[in-house]
Amino acid sequence: MMGGFAFDVAHTLAGLLVLASLTMLYQNRLVALINVLAAQSVILSASVAWQAHLQDAPDLFITAAIALGFKAVFIPWALRRIVVRLGLHREIETVVGIGPTMLAGMGLIALSMEVMLPVTSQVDPVARQDIALALSVVLIGLLVMVTRRNAVSQVVGFLSIDNGISLAATGARGMPLVVEISVAFSVLVAFIVIGIFLFRIRERFDTVDSGALDAFRGDRR
């Protein structure tokens, strides 16, 4: 049913997604990080559209459009605006150095392959690869969230996790459109909440380093 070409394209797109995630790990400028997120979202959108074509499911085109509209255009634009409006320090403060983080990211990819490929041996090969790669995108997104101090880069990590989830969801057949749309909207809502939150933090503490919140709570780091 599935030609070699179709599989190759799907595989390539998913691989590009992971590549974008890895790219996030070594960005040391906020705007560049946001650009990578936008690029990743574009790749996601393309991947979803390819899935829509393969599965002959027109509703997936809507998902692709949402991904393109919201995640590739609107949210990066808004994030850039936040960075500019808040006059943020453009450099990213990482907790762990770039090198170890990259190594950890590669380890995570290997881990998710190792876990997912044996489990999903019954599924068709496209979905199988997609799920394994999607898990690594999710894990790397978490890694981004954990290793960055700046709240904006944590938001970026969060959105990249969502990209991974979308990839897994569209790879599996029969995900209803309603779920897709509601996931997209929940991400948007989360983004708005976090955005407002950032402004408020900034107003209060003059920084968006989330460590300031802890300092305010009276903690030591």
Next chain:
Amino acid sequence: MPAVPSHPTLLAELVLLAIAALLATGLAGAVRARARDGRVLVYGACLVLCVLLALAGLAALAVPPTGLSLPLFLPWVGARFRLDPLAGFFLFVVNLGGAAASLYALGYGRHTAEPERVLPFYPVFLAAMNLVLVAADAFGFLFAWELMSVASWALVLAHHHEPRTRRAGVLYLLMATLSGLTLLLGFGLLAGPAGDYSFAAMRAAHPSGWIAALALMLVLFGAGAKAGLVPLHVWLPEAHPAAPSHVSALMSGVMTKVAVYAFVRVAFDLLGAPPWWSAVVVLALGGGTAVLGVLYALMESDLKRLLAYSTVENIGIIFLGLGLAMAFRADGDAIGAALALTAALLHVFNHALFKSLLFMGAGAVQTATGTRDLNRLGGLIHRMRVTSFVFLIGCAAISGLPPLNGFVSEWLIFQAILLHPDLPQWGFKVMLPADGALLALAAALAAACFVKAFGIAFLGRPRSDAAAAAREVDGFSRAAMAGLAALCLLAGIFPGVVIDALAPVAHLLLGTRLPAQLAVPWVSVVPVAAARSSYNGLLIFLFVAAASGITVAAIHRFASHALRRAPAWDCGFPNADPITQYTADSFAQPIRRVFAASLFGAHEDVTVPPPGDTAPARIVKTIRDPIWDWGYAPVAEWVERTSLTLNRLQFLTIRRYLGFVFAALVVLLLALALWQ
């Protein structure tokens, strides 16, 4: 076997209806707690329902087991109930105690400061205990068990203003949780991999030796924690006395029996044949509990705490009997097992009677004097004639004096021990003679303990103004206590009736029974064979009555009629102050010196001021509880240290929390990857 009634589940339905009515009474108690008729309404309804349930329990002894399934609790599974002779016997015991406590509370409940803290929970407590007895699946059983724990916990906290009560409440809740948990695990093992939690399925499944032993130990832990087996007893002497006295009577006299029921149900009914050494464990725990419980009781000078510790002792005796039955069953001697089981269950019945009676007496004393400290009581026999008389009967019964009921059950347990001093397993060779000695020691110490309790509280002269101004309690309380005392006497004179009533239980659990005692002429009790031993309560009663009657008559006939009142103990004591009398502590001193110096680290410090100093001499008594010091305190310390360490987790940065989530995810995935 009598004829099966036309509607076989009628009895079980009746019991469940009565339990539902008890629950409804709890609701009524919540609504009308503050109303003037609330107390009469609740306790009156409980009295009627308990009498009904007790009669149903009696009837269940005579009819074949009936099961019933209702669409309650879990959907698709439903709740299963079963009424068999074992449940029937315990229904009778529980509701007899419940009825007596309710009758007592009709009068005693007047002194409750906050009735809204007692009235809603009291009927629920009764209902839950009944529900435990009729449940026929683990879910219903555990639900009822926890309901029983929670309701009794609420009752313990009725006097929540005292810090000591609150502490007892926390301790009780902890132990109840632990007991529920172990029972849950035990039933889980019994249910097996198929996970059928109905008792019928557990009965049919025969788990292998180790599983059976583990399940039995878990249930022994769970039921023992509720019943008060040493070393799981620590909550009992704190919680039982803290409750209002009618509730104390229920908790000590009845709830501990529900725990015994749980153990009997599992050990003799659900579990096929546990390994023989599990009987050794039960025997050792039983013997140790009996002696330690009564030693604790001897050290105690708070009347209700003393009674609570004595409950621990009696639970030990009951478990000793059950252990004997398990040992004989493991050895293939069905008659011996039936004898030991009957003796243990007879003691269950007896202890429910006299412990309820004694707690009610303690409640009466507390109502009359406002204190339960023995060292502040005394001379109550002149002011509380009825209470002191029935309390004396209770004391004699619990001390195991013939012709009262306590003697019969302890005698039967001795008979069971003497029946087989030569079981082949080495564990029994050591344990049976040791248990015989422990039981004898416990019985003797119990007698000393209750001589102290009665003598200090009721005899002598009042040691405080409150004791001097005591007044007899109300009619309901006296009626309840007198009824229980009469039952103690009757069960002691005609033990054959009770033993025969227990025959269906033994037959159900062991497939055999003791010979019918009512067939023996002159109401004698012959457990095995007339050549070995027999006991005739009636004869002893008549002898005791005649001997004391003749003595009294002779004294009144031949002694001087000139009554002369003179100062007592006037030789060398011109100032006969009441505090020069023996106190509870001084009474216990010899035994304390013999046993407690090493066991409890009892220590007396005497400070005598130098000549010329007018300061009073002092004697300070210190007693440590080794089980608390070495068993519980380290655990508590460890838990506190660990939770303090873990508490730091509450104050991490957002990033660290995310890090934890991330690490947990990665570790789980790694485990998955490696496991594959």
